[in-house]
Amino acid sequence: MTSEPNAAPGLPASVLRSVRRLTQRRGRDLTRKFLAEGRQAVREALAADDLVEEVIVHDADKHADLLEGIDVPVWQASEHQMRQLSDTVTPQGIIAICRQLSFDxxxxxxxxxxxxxxxxxxxxxxxxxxxxxxxxxxxxxxxxxxxxxxxxxxxxxxxxxxxxxxxxxxxxxxxxxxxxxxxxxxxxxxxxxxxxxxxxxxxxxxxxxxxxxxxxxxxxxxxxxxxxxxxxxxxxxxxxxxxxxxxxxxxxxxxxxxxxxxxxxx
The missing domain is CATH 3.40.1280.10 (SPOUT methyltransferase, trefoil knot domain)
Incomplete structure (x- = not known):
């Protein structure tokens, strides 16, 4: 069942800390996770096989088509928090926390x-x-x-x-x-x-x-x-x-x- 975005105005501090670690290589290497930012990247990540663990969104209504029916937690983040998780000047407002892929x-x-x-x-x-x-x-x-x-x-x-x-x-x-x-x-x-x-x-x-x-x-x-x-x-x-x-x-x-x-x- 799809989880609803948090009613709180932003991410809980513990969630923000854990996701911010993924903006650095050391955090990605330790957790074997990474961030996919933007509508197209999140859409393709969600279409892949069981890669997305959570989604963070600033304006859930703006991305309702992507969020409908997904079976992972969805967190509501403030604009300030989204800027902390993005390395772009203008964050795109939606990020997926993904498991790293493995191929040989x-x-x-x-x-x-x-x-x-x-x-x-x-x-x-x-x-x-x-x-x-x-x-x-x-x-x-x-x-x-x-x-x-x-x-x-x-x-x-x-x-x-x-x-x-x-x-x-x-x-x-x-x-x-x-x-x-x-x-x-x-x-x-x-x-x-x-x-x-x-x-x-x-x-x-x-x-x-x-x-x-x-x-x-x-x-x-x-x-x-x-x-x-x-x-x-x-x-x-x-x-x-x-x-x-x-x-x-x-x-x-x-x-x-x-x-x-x-x-x-x-």
């Missing part, structure tokens, strides 16, 4: 399109790559050792709910990730500024089979020793005057090209 390589059986983020440190970039992977039908995302924490609030927010749609493996050494996907019969392609043109590779059928893309770090790209792990280095051709594409834009182009090629060859 067995969840990637039969995968045909995987993204390996090699030491991606920016939470917004990591979240956007996950969102792009979801949009173009990728089967999984792997965040290697040294990458941003997946449950960083900005990462979660940047996925816009895609965090809940696919397996995401974290803390995997790059060499292990490459060995694993190769053992699954995947061609490993490294996205870099200099390499075989993506459009020509697609035209030659090089994207039609199972593919794993390696994307490098925002600041230094993909070191030479890491690029050598790939079967081929691939560049996104640019015909305009821009000096380069950022990480998430390049990933989106590569994922779209690969997903399109794979769909044509089904």
């Amino acid at each position: 390589w067995n969840d990637l059986d039969d995968a045909r399109l995987v993204v390996i983020c090699a030491q991606v440190r920016d939470p917004g970039n990591a979240g956007t790559v996950i969102r792009c992977a979801d949009a173009f039908g990728a089967d999984a995302v792997v965040l290697t050792s040294g990458s941003v924490e997946i449950y960083n609030p900005k990462t979660v927010r940047s996925t816009v709910g895609s965090l809940f749609h696919m397996p995401i493996l974290t803390g995997v050494p790059l060499t292990e990730a490459v060995d694993r996907v190769k053992s699954m019969g995947m061609t490993v392609l490294a996205a870099d500024g200099v390499g075989a043109p993506l459009d020509l590779l697609a035209a030659d059928g090089g994207l039609s089979g199972p593919v794993a893309w390696i994307t490098g770090n925002e600041a230094w790209g993909l070191p030479e020793e890491d690029a050598r792990l790939a079967d081929k280095i691939v560049a996104v051709p640019m015909w305009g005057k821009a000096e380069s594409l950022n990480l998430s834009s390049a990933a989106a182009v590569c994922l779209y090209a690969t997903a399109s090629a794979q769909r044509r060859h089904r």
Whole structure:
């Protein structure tokens, strides 16, 4: 049975303290929980299998469609309390307390399109790559050792709910990730500024089979020793005057090209 929001004007102090711990990595690691903020993230979290433990809302009437029929406690928070739980300038007024997800390589059986983020440190970039992977039908995302924490609030927010749609493996050494996907019969392609043109590779059928893309770090790209792990280095051709594409834009182009090629060859 759905619980009603508290009649009190704000969260009890004990609840506020426990939830505030989840705004810090140490608290998330200790409890194996995290916060999903915003309507879309909360909607997708609630649609996932038994992940949401509680919901905190400022204006229950504004989010009545999301709260109707849910079988978890719903807490009413003051505007001041919502600001304490959000890392945004303007809190979105609804937060879900979620259990952390758990995946392993067995969840990637039969995968045909995987993204390996090699030491991606920016939470917004990591979240956007996950969102792009979801949009173009990728089967999984792997965040290697040294990458941003997946449950960083900005990462979660940047996925816009895609965090809940696919397996995401974290803390995997790059060499292990490459060995694993190769053992699954995947061609490993490294996205870099200099390499075989993506459009020509697609035209030659090089994207039609199972593919794993390696994307490098925002600041230094993909070191030479890491690029050598790939079967081929691939560049996104640019015909305009821009000096380069950022990480998430390049990933989106590569994922779209690969997903399109794979769909044509089904």
